Amino acid sequence: MHQKLFSWLALAVALSQLFMPATGESYQVSRHNVSEVVDSNELVLLLFYSNRCKYSVQLMPIYESAASQLHSTLGGTGKLALGKVDCDLEPEMESNYDIGKYPTIKIVRNKYVNKKEYRGQRSVEAIVSFALEELLDPIQEFVSLNELNDLNTRKYLVIGHYESNSHDEYMAYRRAASNMKEHCQFHVKFTGGNGPNSLTFQEHLNHTDSLSLYTGNMSSQEELMEWLTMKCIPIVRELTFSNAEELTEEAKLFVILFHNPQDKQSGKDFERVVRAELMDELDNVIFLTADGILFKTPLFHMNKTEADLPVIAIDSFAHMFPFPEFDDLYKPGKLKEFIGQLYTGDLHWRYHFVELMNSVEDNEDDTEVSSLKPPSSKFRELRPSKHRYTFARDEL
Numbered sequence: 001m002h003q004k005l006f007s008w009l010a011l012a013v014a015l016s017q018l019f020m021p022a023t024g025e026s027y028q029v030s031r032h033n034v035s036e037v038v039d040s041n042e043l044v045l046l047l048f049y050s051n052r053c054k055y056s057v058q059l060m061p062i063y064e065s066a067a068s069q070l071h072s073t074l075g076g077t078g079k080l081a082l083g084k085v086d087c088d089l090e091p092e093m094e095s096n097y098d099i100g101k102y103p104t105i106k107i108v109r110n111k112y113v114n115k116k117e118y119r120g121q122r123s124v125e126a127i128v129s130f131a132l133e134e135l136l137d138p139i140q141e142f143v144s145l146n147e148l149n150d151l152n153t154r155k156y157l158v159i160g161h162y163e164s165n166s167h168d169e170y171m172a173y174r175r176a177a178s179n180m181k182e183h184c185q186f187h188v189k190f191t192g193g194n195g196p197n198s199l200t201f202q203e204h205l206n207h208t209d210s211l212s213l214y215t216g217n218m219s220s221q222e223e224l225m226e227w228l229t230m231k232c233i234p235i236v237r238e239l240t241f242s243n244a245e246e247l248t249e250e251a252k253l254f255v256i257l258f259h260n261p262q263d264k265q266s267g268k269d270f271e272r273v274v275r276a277e278l279m280d281e282l283d284n285v286i287f288l289t290a291d292g293i294l295f296k297t298p299l300f301h302m303n304k305t306e307a308d309l310p311v312i313a314i315d316s317f318a319h320m321f322p323f324p325e326f327d328d329l330y331k332p333g334k335l336k337e338f339i340g341q342l343y344t345g346d347l348h349w350r351y352h353f354v355e356l357m358n359s360v361e362d363n364e365d366d367t368e369v370s371s372l373k374p375p376s377s378k379f380r381e382l383r384p385s386k387h388r389y390t391f392a393r394d395e396l
Contacts, residue, residue: 026073029083041081044108048085053102053390066127102388110175138181145267155185160199163301169218176224184232201231237272239290244382253285254315258292298378321347
């Protein structure tokens with residue numbers, strides 16, 4: 001039965017490609033031509049698919065139509081290419097691009113494989129709109145720094161001074177900025193040769209303590225990317241519904257501060273403690289802040305409400321464990337100790353031991369026993385869904 005289904009799906013893909021519009025302009029990409037495609041285009045979208053995946057079958061004609069529409073708009077300008085990779089034939093590329101599910105659309109900008117994937121609506125209009133938006137200039141020009149005073153942004157700032165927009169060093173800056181625009185806001189002033197090219201970073205325009213001058217090779221996109229990655233990606237990130245799926249795929253624990261969006265101080269204090277005590281946890285943990293009003297469901301499952309904010313919790317993707325008292329954040333080592341108790345199993349043991357002790361009492365209360373179990377992870381539900389993807393490690 002399964003074999004017949006797989007054969008039907010493969011036939012459907014073949015038919016969809018046979019009858020797709022003759023103007024279809026996506027490239028069939030393999031390990032033999034991927035460098036040519038990537039090197040000759042500013043932006044490349046790569047669809048990794050399997051002919052045995054029904055979601056790939058459904059997406060293919062949509063993707064081809066989007067490629068046709070974009071080709072009609074842009075032509076062969078070297079700005080954009082849409083490619084597709086058959087993972088059944090290209091297991092090496094599947095591994096190199098770290099593909100864990102089908103279909104996956106990877107974004108390659110200026111030869112750099114972005115960590116972000118396309119996760120939007122699977123429609124021609126959405127894919128076309130996304131691609132065109134990705135091609136917009138990531139850098140805003142200014143004449144006077146006073147123009148930046150009215151910026152309404154939560155992103156960190158990178159400010160460049162360059163001779164002209166045709167200078168090789170500026171082109172390296174633009175390529176690097178296109179890959180980091182999710183994390184920083186980029187600006188430039190063209191000097192006409194009055195002074196050397198320079199690049200600075202600061203968290204906010206008037207935040208001089210964070211001011212940092214780039215001292216590396218101004219012509220090296222790789223060195224610029226390394227510096228910008230270190231500067232632009234915050235130690236504590238903001239959790240939203242739009243980035244939750246992406247964050248779950250990093251396969252790390254979440255340590256989350258749920259706070260009222262009007263409360264700015266708790267977030268600053270949380271980040272200060274992370275920087276002071278928990279930098280060695282970054283390989284295993286993603287530290288996050290979340291709007292406790294929007295993310296009220298996880299709070300509810302921990303028997304917390306808006307009145308309890310701010311609340312810190314670990315989500316292990318099996319259970320959620322609330323930090324006992326927010327004020328303990330200010331006690332040196334307490335949050336690190338709490339995270340350590342998850343590694344040792346003490347957090348699980350504490351819940352299950354108390355539950356066991358409660359269950360042997362003569363006046364056992366089922367409701368009370370239930371409440372003492374670790375709350376189930378709610379962010380596990382935000383992982384990529386089997387209703388949208390086929391997972392590479394599952395049997396297709």
